[in-house]
Each structure stands twice: as C-alpha cells, then as structure tokens.
Amino acid sequence: MPYNEKMMSYITLKQVEEHNGSDKKSSWIVLYGKVYDITSFLNLHPGGNIIQYAVGIADATCLFESYHSTKSINKSQALLMKHGKYLGELSIDEDSQCKHTVNTDTRLDSDKFFFTLRNRVDSYLEKNYGGRHGFQWICQIEAILTLILYCIATYYKSFKYNYLAAVCLGIIMARMGFLMHSGNHCGISSNRYWNRFVGFFMDIIGSSHYTWNYEHQIAHHIMPNQYNRDNDCQIGEPLFRFHPLISDPDQQINNNYINDKSSRFRFFLRRYQHILVPILMSIGFFKWTINDIEFLIKSKAGNIRLANKIIIIILTLISKILWFIIHLIIPYIYFGGIYTLVTFIIFMVIGAYYLENIFIVNHIQEKLQIPTINLSNRGSLHWAIHQIYTTANWKSGSFIATFLSGGLNHQIEHHLFPSMNIYLYPKIAHIVQEECYKFGLPYHNYNSFTTAWIDMFFYLKKLGNTNTNINSNHLQ
Numbered sequence: 001m002p003y004n005e006k007m008m009s010y011i012t013l014k015q016v017e018e019h020n021g022s023d024k025k026s027s028w029i030v031l032y033g034k035v036y037d038i039t040s041f042l043n044l045h046p047g048g049n050i051i052q053y054a055v056g057i058a059d060a061t062c063l064f065e066s067y068h069s070t071k072s073i074n075k076s077q078a079l080l081m082k083h084g085k086y087l088g089e090l091s092i093d094e095d096s097q098c099k100h101t102v103n104t105d106t107r108l109d110s111d112k113f114f115f116t117l118r119n120r121v122d123s124y125l126e127k128n129y130g131g132r133h134g135f136q137w138i139c140q141i142e143a144i145l146t147l148i149l150y151c152i153a154t155y156y157k158s159f160k161y162n163y164l165a166a167v168c169l170g171i172i173m174a175r176m177g178f179l180m181h182s183g184n185h186c187g188i189s190s191n192r193y194w195n196r197f198v199g200f201f202m203d204i205i206g207s208s209h210y211t212w213n214y215e216h217q218i219a220h221h222i223m224p225n226q227y228n229r230d231n232d233c234q235i236g237e238p239l240f241r242f243h244p245l246i247s248d249p250d251q252q253i254n255n256n257y258i259n260d261k262s263s264r265f266r267f268f269l270r271r272y273q274h275i276l277v278p279i280l281m282s283i284g285f286f287k288w289t290i291n292d293i294e295f296l297i298k299s300k301a302g303n304i305r306l307a308n309k310i311i312i313i314i315l316t317l318i319s320k321i322l323w324f325i326i327h328l329i330i331p332y333i334y335f336g337g338i339y340t341l342v343t344f345i346i347f348m349v350i351g352a353y354y355l356e357n358i359f360i361v362n363h364i365q366e367k368l369q370i371p372t373i374n375l376s377n378r379g380s381l382h383w384a385i386h387q388i389y390t391t392a393n394w395k396s397g398s399f400i401a402t403f404l405s406g407g408l409n410h411q412i413e414h415h416l417f418p419s420m421n422i423y424l425y426p427k428i429a430h431i432v433q434e435e436c437y438k439f440g441l442p443y444h445n446y447n448s449f450t451t452a453w454i455d456m457f458f459y460l461k462k463l464g465n466t467n468t469n470i471n472s473n474h475l476q
C-alpha cells in the first residue's frame with residue numbers, strides 16, 4: 001500500500017502489519033515506537049535473514065537490543081539511519097498498548113538495567129572469549145555429529161528391522177531440536193550460513209523453521225507469559241489452563257456462561273491437567289508436524305500473522321512429504337504396519353518427552369509473574385525487566401546441564417542474549433545474577449531440574465483446580 005504524508009507522521013499497527021515483507025510487499029520495522037521502511041536493507045543485513053521475522057510486528061525493539069552486542073548496536077543504529085526510511089510514529093491506542101509493549105522515548109530507569117548488564121557482559125566476553133561466539137566450534141562439531149547420527153539411526157530404523165535405532169532416533173531428534181533452536185537464534189556461529197543450515201534441522205525432523213521462528217522469536221521471546229501474545233501460554237486451551245487469564249471454569253459455570261455437557265466435561269478434565277499434561281506431552285512432536293500446515297494455510301501461528309512466502313510454503317511441503325516417506329512409507333513397504341507404527345511411536349514419544357520436559361519448566365511457574373504496573377505506564381517497562389520476571393533457570397552455571405538441555409537451563413540469559421553461544425551462558429550467569437540483585441530484580445534459579453519440574457506440576461494443579469484463587473490482575 002502506498003503511503004502519503006499524513007500517514008508518515010502517524011502510523012497504525014494495522015498498516016505496519018500490512019508491510020510484513022510477504023511476497024511483493026514492502027517491509028516496515030518498528031523500533032522505539034518509530035516506524036521505518038527497511039525494504040532495501042533486508043538483503044544487506046549483516047546478521048542475515050533473521051531480520052525478516054521482525055518486520056510487520058508491533059515492536060521489534062526487544063529483538064534489536066537483544067541480538068546486537070554493545071559494539072554492534074551502534075553500527076546497527078548508523079546503518080538504520082543510512083538505509084532505513086523513517087515513516088513516522090506508531091500510533092498507540094489503549095488497545096494496542098495493552099497487547100503490545102511499545103517502547104517509547106520516555107521509558108523509565110528500567111532501561112539502565114539492560115544497558116549496564118549488556119556492557120558488562122560484552123566486555124567480559126570480548127576480553128575472555130573473543131565475544132558472543134566464543135566456543136562456537138563446540139556447537140558446530142555437535143551439529144555435524146548429530147546430523148550424521150540422525151542419518152545412521154534413520155537408516156537402521158527405516159531400512160533395517162531395528163527397534164533400538166528408533167529409541168536412539170528419539171533422543172537424536174530432541175538434540176536436533178535444541179540445535180535448531182540455537183541455529184535459528186543465530187547462536188551456532190558468527191557465520192550466518194552456519195546458523196541457517198542448523199536452523200533447517202527443524203525441517204529435517206519434520207517441522208518448519210519458518211513457522212517456528214514466528215511462534216518462538218516473535219510470540220514467545222518478545223512477550224513471554226503474556227496472555228494473547230505468547231502462544232505458549234495458550235497451549236491446549238480450552239482444555240488446559242496454563243495461564244491464570246484463561247477463563248476460570250467454576251466461575252463460568254456458576255455464572256451460567258457454560259452449561260453444555262461437553263464444556264463441563266472439558267472443565268472437569270482440566271482439574272486433572274497436572275496428570276494429563278505430562279501424558280499428552282508424548283504427542284507434542286506429532287502435533288508440531290501437523291500444526292505447521294495449518295499455520296501456513298491460515299498465514300497465522302496462534303496470535304501471530306505470518307508473512308506469506310510461496311517459496312517457503314513449497315519448501316516446507318516438500319520437506320514434510322520427504323519426512324513422511326522416510327519415516328512411514330519406506331518402513332511400511334519393507335516391514336509392514338506394526339513395525340512402522342511401533343517404531344514411529346517410540347521415536348516420536350521419546351523425542352517429545354526429552355524436549356518438552358526441558359522447556360515446560362522455564363516459564364510455567366507460579367512465581368513467574370509480570371510485575372504490577374499501571375497499565376497506562378506499560379510502555380515504560382523495559383522488555384528485559386519483563387523477561388527477568390517471567391523466566392526461570394535451573395542449575396545455573398552448570399556446563400553439564402547446559403549440554404543436556406541445549407542451553408535451555410539458562411533461560412534467563414537466553415532471553416536476554418538469544419544469539420549468544422549457549423556454552424557461554426554458564427560463564428555469564430554470575431554477572432546476570434549480580435546485576436539483577438543490584439537493580440532489585442529477582443533471579444529465579446532452581447537447584448535442579450527435578451525441583452523445577454515439581455513446582456511446575458503443582459502450579460498446573462493449582463491452575464486447573466477451580467477453587468484456587470490466583471491473582472491474575474498483574475498478568476494482563
């Protein structure tokens with residue numbers, strides 16, 4: 001859509017969303033409440049095509065600040081001035097302000113926390129590890145070895161009669177999930193092609209890196225735990241209640257909003273969600289494989305609009321067809337239905353359990369709440385403070401836990417510096433902790449994965465138990 005002088009000074013979110021870089025559309029980015037046309041810059045971006053996910057959304061400031069180091073943020077700002085065409089201010093109405101944290105120039109001192117921390121972390125890493133990509137060789141060797149193991153396990157599972165290969169494949173697929181997470185966050189290497197290659201592991205294991213990037217980088221990373229923004233809070237809704245703002249069934253039934261049998265049954269099951277969620281995790285992998293197709297057809301992943309790109313849709317379909325041929329059709333032809341079904345269940349369930357148990361404990365915890373602030377001041381809360389309040393670590397500082405969890409045990413460090421090599425997280429954890437305490441912020445760290453998991457279990461129980469009064473005012 002062409003824009004005129006009037007629109008250039010005052011731009012609505014709807015207009016920004018229309019310029020999301022879809023085929024034949026231009027790309028607008030919102031940084032610090034200002035809208036820029038960066039169509040001509042997209043292919044020049046030194047960090048590669050990750051920038052495409054940040055266009056057409058309400059606020060890319062969080063990604064801009066977290067992905068660039070102290071050194072590169074100045075370069076980035078200079079490049080933005082050179083290549084970006086300033087279009088105007090993003091209009092902030094009451095509605096958009098509630099749904100999207102829009103950073104304005106009048107932000108409070110909360111900025112200081114992140115800028116102080118980022119300076120300290122970057123100078124420490126520059127001095128000791130050569131920057132945010134120190135130890136990148138570990139991830140690269142790991143990626144190559146894992147891919148080779150994936151091919152070997154797939155060969156033995158699909159072309160030979162081997163149940164053990166299915167077990168190994170499940171573990172390897174989960175490891176590939178961790179690696180693709182780092183790759184898509186540009187954390188595998190300083191070389192963007194390495195990151196793209198490893199990011200594509202998501203498609204190799206049957207899903208789509210494209211839809212995942214929207215769901216994860218945009219919906220989850222910018223606003224973790226925010227209802228109607230972070231898709232992860234709404235997994236399984238209305239059956240499950242992962243977030244206090246999901247309607248309270250007792251209240252609805254008492255108010256006669258819900259009186260049909262099926263809704264009552266769903267709400268009855270919700271009371272046992274703490275038991276059901278761990279059981280249903282087993283189908284997580286399969287669900288992702290199918291969900292992508294729906295997301296691409298609807299051009300929407302939960303709360304996030306996707307930029308439609310024909311080439312991506314074609315590539316995703318091809319990779320999915322190949323995946324189904326290799327893992328279902330070929331073993332079926334060679335060894336029949338029973339072997340195919342059993343091995344399929346084995347590797348999908350093992351993979352899903354490994355991966356999902358690791359990431360479910362990081363945000364679904366009762367103590368992880370967005371601090372109470374006046375809604376009219378919402379724009380003043382720096383995104384990094386939001387991340388600190390809504391994220392928990394376990395076994396902070398441990399190299400072994402970092403390896404086993406693909407870096408997800410350092411969820412706090414990951415949310416603040418997503419493109420950093422995961423093996424540097426244990427090295428900077430003490431700095432993050434110190435700065436949090438200095439600024440009076442919490443640093444949630446569980447002593448072990450088990451304690452984190454148990455807390456998550458009881459919180460799910462509490463959320464599903466309708467008699468429990470959970471204050472949700474501060475979670476809007």
Ligand code: HEM
Pocket residue numbers: 029038045046047048050051054060063064067068069071072075076077079080084132185186189190419
């Ligand atoms: C219009 C806005 C942006 C501009 C002008 C910009 C500019 C730059 C520049 C100049 C660099 C190279 C830095 C260096 O050599 O030290 C860079 C790197 C990078 N950028 Fe951006 N960027 C923008 C937005 C983004 C966004 C929104 C993301 C994330 C979604 C992002 C992710 C990255 C990454 C991952 C790197 C590589 C950093 C590394 O290797 O450590 N950039 N960008």
